[in-house]
Amino acid sequence: MGYDAVQYDDNNIFAKILRGEVPCHKVYESERTLAFMDLMPQSPGHILVAPKVKAVNLLDIPAKNLQDLIADVQIVARAALEAFSADGVSVFQFNGEAAGQTVFHLHFHIVPRYAGEVLTHHASEQVGEDVLEQQAERVRTVLAR
Numbered sequence: 521m522g523y524d525a526v527q528y529d530d531n532n533i534f535a536k537i538l539r540g541e542v543p544c545h546k547v548y549e550s551e552r553t554l555a556f557m558d559l560m561p562q563s564p565g566h567i568l569v570a571p572k573v574k575a576v577n578l579l580d581i582p583a584k585n586l587q588d589l590i591a592d593v594q595i596v597a598r599a600a601l602e603a604f605s606a607d608g609v610s611v612f613q614f615n616g617e618a619a620g621q622t623v624f625h626l627h628f629h630i631v632p633r634y635a636g637e638v639l640t641h642h643a644s645e646q647v648g649e650d651v652l653e654q655q656a657e658r659v660r661t662v663l664a665r
């Protein structure tokens with residue numbers, strides 16, 4: 521019972537993406553952050569923002585890294601809103617298996633919301649690579665302005 525702290529695993533899927541060993545549909549990169557399309561989006565345009573620093577989740581990251589990370593979350597959330605002409609944007613973040621965390625490298629979910637549309641289930645349905653790439657390009661275009 522209780523929260524069971526997980527050791528950071530260098531072979532988690534996001535660590536591999538950050539090292540460039542596994543491909544992703546990148547939308548944004550800074551010195552400290554990488555943002556890429558979620559393979560199983562809960563709404564069109566679902567993006568993940570991950571810090572480059574190794575941290576299991578929000579409970580684990582040094583506080584000094586948080587300010588930059590949340591600033592990048594804001595940059596990507598604003599860009600997603602504009603790129604997808606969304607009506608709103610939800611930002612989610614899960615800590616621990618019981619809370620819905622499935623990948624144990626910290627990430628924020630940027631989920632564009634469309635009036636009257638409900639979200640699909642978390643990490644349930646994969647979307648085509650071509651669709652994800654087109655969506656990533658829309659966000660990159662907004663960020664390039």
Ligand code: AMP
Pocket residue numbers: 533544557558559560561568613614620621622623624642643644
């Ligand atoms: P969480 O449950 O908060 O840990 O979320 C993990 C998220 O990562 C889910 O929304 C998955 O759809 C997504 N995901 C898993 N593997 C990949 C991958 N290789 N590339 C992009 N997104 C992924």
